[in-house]
Amino acid sequence: MKSRPLQPAVPETDAHGRPFSPAHGDVYHPHGGALAQARHVFLAGNGLPRRWQGRERFVVLETGFGLGNNFLALWQAWRSDPARCERLHLVSIEMHPLPRAALSTLRRDPELAGLAAQLIAAWPPLVHGLHRLVFDDGRVELLLAFGDVQDWLPELVLQVDAVFLDGFAPARNPAMWSPELMRQIARRCRVGATAATWSAARPVREALAAAGFAVERGAGIGGKRDITQAVYAPVHVETRLPPGRPAPRAVEREAVIVGGGLAGCAAAFALAQHGWRSTLLDRHPVPACEGSGNPAGLFHGTLHGEDGVHARWNRAAALEAQRAVAHAIETQGVPGSAQGLLRLEATLAPSAMQALLDAQGLPSDYVQVLDRAQAAARAGLDLPAAAWFYPGGGWVAPARLAAALLTQAGEAVRWCGGVAVDRLERHGNRWHLLDAQGTTLAESGTVVLANAHDALRLAGSTLIALDSLRGQISGLDLARLPEEARLGPRLPISGHGYVLPAIDGRLWFGATAQRGDPEPALREADHRHNLAQLQLLSGRPLPIEAAACTGRVGWRCTAPDRLPLIGAWPDEALGIGPLQPRAVPRLPGLFAFTGLGSRGLTWMALGARVLAGWVCGSPAPVEASLLDAVDPARFLSRAARRERSLSPPRGGPARG
Incomplete structure (x- = not known):
């Protein structure tokens, strides 16, 4: 997916004191108030909180984040419900997000003020991409997709339980209510998922019905006679899962992780936040003795003119790393800093650097251009060139960070050091991890290989290179x-x-x-x-x-392409192909988190979230095209494409 520069919202106030969008000529919420609408239309209209009760997780998709009132009302309702689901996910798309300063000036219902303050504190830089915000010790997750809803829906990897159809009026913003958009939403819904919207427009209802929803009218609010409610009940159920699909979740929520470096410790922590327990096996007696054992290392984003998968992956990873490292420094006393990093520019003049920055629309709280004098003043050294300043970059002690992640995971992780895994064997639906003498060290239905290049040996790989x-x-x-x-x-x-x-x-x-x-x-x-x-x-x-x-x-x-290997391991016994990584068959219950190279500190937090989402079946924290880019199966698909390009055309070999 191509990134586009964001145009932040600039809301005004109408004659009745309501937030108003001059770009769309419409209000953000009715005169009756945002909280009343959220509770009546989006919560009650989707049968909440009743429908999430007793569930492990509940996933809501929203087509317009706006001012965030629906999220705050949803979060408050979850907090107030003693029978709530274990984990609540809201994935919300917003083309014109508010800057943090504007978000902080909004008048909120007193009931939501405390939650709104937490949202403002966690608000991300206005960068095109998927931003993960977590609350209540990770049990509430907000994934903010900044960009066009038509671009984002095909890229979201999730299975939805409820839909908040919220955007400006269909007459003023028809693209957000189109039949194709409803079909894209339906493809990401479980059968029985619900949808609700304040709009009672006939084209909206017809689009929902054509996408497989059973549509009905509900009582309106705030002067509206009707609202629209719907249940996803298609006549023909598609068997395929969304692009870059997560693997089906295991019945038991426990895993064995091979490798106790930064990747393995981050994976254990991410799984613990999903309610999983892990056994961490390593040949050394304590964590982070090999590649993660350096006294310190740095992390930061990148910027490229084409803004391809490398730049987008590094940007998303750097933002996640900043949050993880800052939290470890603040709460665990880990040595480090997330207060900025300078990357010297070898070729471009400051004017050309700024032109590149302006073309991509990247904000100053992600990256800034400093001329030589400015960079030198910031560094305290007489630097030889201009520099990119990444305010969220920094440094940290990797081994201390790994230990902090295990401390945060607590009893959900069991450390087993001083053991070497010689081979993997699958018996029934479980993996057995054996030492050189054939003794079983551990067994589980889910195994994560986070042991650097040795993952290839344990997986028996011949088609993947590290x-x-x-x-x-x-x-x-x-x-x-x-x-x-x-x-x-x-x-x-x-x-x-x-x-x-x-x-x-x-x-x-x-x-x-x-x-x-x-x-x-x-x-x-x-x-x-x-x-x-x-x-x-x-x-x-x-x-x-x-x-x-x-x-x-x-x-x-x-890896040869300088991206990590994260995800379910491909079944190489079936040979190369298909042409798309997401379609490659997998070995059940075997996952990889390796190939972090020199960017381990930058990639570890996001990579662990991607891995945990795939293992647990929760919404992916990156778009499908980035999942394809880090998927271990990409090497099988590339081999298939090479073979196809070298194959003679149908009808026999070409004549010389």
Whole structure:
């Protein structure tokens, strides 16, 4: 899906004091009030709260977030219901979201004021994409899809229990009520899902009926005689699931995760938020001893002119990482900062950088352009170039973050260190994880391979490739350096290499990237390489010998296309293909979360949410096209496309 620059809403007030959209010439809610409409039309019209009672999860789709009143009323009703579902999800699409400042000035019903304050505090940057906001310890999730509803509906991966059809009047905004839109909604509904809207327009009812809904009238509110209510009851039930479909959920909510690095710990935490228990197996006695064992690392978004899948994935991941890291710093005391990062620009002038930023419509709370002087002032160093400033980027200690994730998961995770998984065997509907002696270490219907490149061996893969990159970072004890060689960057700086702010009197920088290099020992040549990069970043000569450096060596696991592997493992025994990853058959209950490479800190939080959504069957936190981009099955589909392109045309080989 192509990103489009957002045009934020600029609501005014009409003669009756109601919020009014000058762009659509319509009010956001009737004279009777937003809360009354939300409760009568959208809650009662969908049989809530009765219909969610006793359920594990309940998923609501909304076609216009507007001012957020429907979400606040839904959330309040969930909180007030002692028989509520375990988890509530609202996926809401909004083409013209309000800026945080405008959202904070809205007059709310006193009953909703406290919840509205939490919504404002969590409000994301106005960037095209799917934004995940969580409340009540993760039991309430709001997925905000910023962009056009016609673009978003085909990309949403979810199974809907109730629909809030809320937009400006059909006469003023007909695209939001079209028959095709209702068909797209129906494709994401479970049989028996309900829909409700304040509109009683005949074309709306006819469009719902044509999409497979049984439509009826309901009593109106606020001077309206009728509202529309509907139940999804198609004559012919489609057997296919939505694009990028989640796997069917297991009956038992427990999993075994192989690999206790940052990916495995993040996966365990994400599953715990869905009510799952996990057993975490690792060959080391404590978490994060390998690639996640560096003293610190950085995280940040990216920006590309084409805004393709890499840029969109990195942007969504960086926003999720910022929330996760900031929470760990604040609540768990994890060393780090989510207060900004500078990425030096090697080729573009500041004017060209700004033109690219303006063309994509990215807001200043996601990324800013700083000329050389501005960047130097921000960094506290005489930098050699202009820079992109990512306000939500930063650094963190990976091992401490991994430990914090396990602490937050609590009793939902059982750590089993010092054990090596030699092979997987499937017996009936369960996976058995065996050591080299054939002893069963654990068994489960659901297994997650979060053990870097070794995931290929356990899965018996021959069609998927992962690279192992040796990386050496370097460290300097600043107290032992002469004054002219001491650096004190105020925030992380990246470009060709990176340098972090001093941590406990030590400066960390790097790093090398050597494919297929198994050498575990530190090398002076690599320290010299890192020092040369540090000199370029700092913009001044540094009289430092490689012998003064300490460091650490680790291996990064990367895929050839520089995107992670996240999702259900393909059944390679069936060969390559189909041409679309989402159609590839899967090994039941086997999942991957690997290939995080040098962006593990940026990708871990979103990747874990994608994995957990797939395992548990909850709404995916990214669009279907991004799921395809990180799906392990993409390599089988690419092989199928290559084979098709090389096959001779029908009727035999071409004549020479």
